[in-house]
Amino acid sequence: MNISGPQSKKLTYALMDAFPNKASLEQMLSFELDKNLDSIAGGSNLQVIVFNLIKVSKAENWIEDLIAAARRSNPGNLSLQAIAEELLQNSQPEVISIPNTPIQQNTQQQKILILTAIPLGLRLDQEIREIEDAIRRASRRDLFDIRTRTAVRPKDIRRAIAEEKPQIVHFCGHGLEDGSLLLEDDGGNEKPVPPQGLALLFRLHADYVNCVLLNACNSLESANAISQHINYAIGMNQPIEDKTAIAFTQGFYDAxxxxxxxxxxxxxxxxxxxxxxxxxxxxFSQESIPVMKKKL
Known part of the structure; x- marks a missing residue:
């Protein structure tokens, strides 16, 4: 792919807007392309890192993969969408809006929205791969469409759910003892979101979200709050080990x-x-930690 100087500049600023800190860019590369940012591009600030990333991807002929991966990871970013459409003509994947599905077995496509935030040593890339592998092995794999958003901030979650209209929302990250989920602020710092805020959020999307899985420690209180509006909400009643959370994910999506x-x-x-x-x-000795709450 040949990219002009002005297009490279647009792509640089679009990537910086879509992934406003090194951690979010690093996660996107790992989750979408299985690449390590530090081994590809260094720099003293985000702009230099992104510039070097584009330079290397062009030289090694995977710039199209980079653009497509970035768009998959943050499809709601308008500047990224604009430059992606300019560079990858007519490659925009179709996004299907699907009404809320019944509780029983169905044959409508199910969109799974995976939200990840602040790894802090968690193997979130492995958890995402396990979900994708389970769906690929499934006899009904054509019924599932997986979308991923990384390094999510509160406003990112609001926008992602509204834009994707998923039937299943899967959060993987950290939870606090008071039941809050740990997200990020605009500076990449920790930002707790309380159960009451999550309940209000999902109340707005109860027409199509059917299940919320909070694969995070101490997330049961948030699941309780969400279940006021959503048919199924799954949370953890205490801290859960990384390997246990991944095992639960495997079994859940296999089924x-x-x-x-x-x-x-x-x-x-x-x-x-x-x-x-x-x-x-x-x-494992933690089989009693996941708890499912159903809407009354």
């Missing part, structure tokens, strides 16, 4: 992809139960 003969089966309860079994069969 969502199973072919189910009984059309009246509660597929989310079945998936939750499979997640607990996955924990137990790995000989």
């Amino acid at each position: 969502l992809g199973y072919e189910v003969k009984d059309s009246n089966q509660d597929i989310f309860q079945r998936a939750f139960d499979e997640g607990l079994v996955a924990i137990a069969m790995e000989d």
Whole structure:
């Protein structure tokens, strides 16, 4: 791909706008392209890092992959969308708006929105890969569409859910003892979001969000609050080990992809139960930590 100087400048500023700190850019490269930012591009500030990243990707002929990955990771960023459309003509993936689905087995496409924030040693890239692998192996894999947003701030979550209109929202990150989820502010610093704020958020999206999975420590209070408006909300009643959270994720999404003969089966309860079994069969002692709350 040939990119002019002005286009390189547009792409640089678009990437900086979509990924406003090194951590968010680093996560995007790891999750989407399995690449390590530090081994590719260094620099004293974000602009220099992004400039070097574009330079290397052009030289090694994966600039198109970089642009496409950035757009997948943050499809709501207008400046990124504009330069991506200019450089990758007609490659915009179709985004399907789907109404809320019934509790039982269905054949409508399910959009899964994965939100990640502040890794702090968590293996979030592995968790995302496990979700993707489970869906790829599924007999009903064509029914699922996975979207990922990284280094999310409160406003990013608001915009992502409104733009993607997912049926399943999966949060992986940290939770605090008071039930708050730990996000980021504009400076990349920790920003707790309380359960009451999350409940108000999901009340606005109850028409299409069917299940919220909070794969974070001490997230049960947030799940309780969300379940006032959403059919299924899953949280953790205490701190959970990284390997246990990943095992639960494997089981949950494996089960969502199973072919189910009984059309009246509660597929989310079945998936939750499979997640607990996955924990137990790995000989972990934390199988009682995930808790499912249902809307009354």
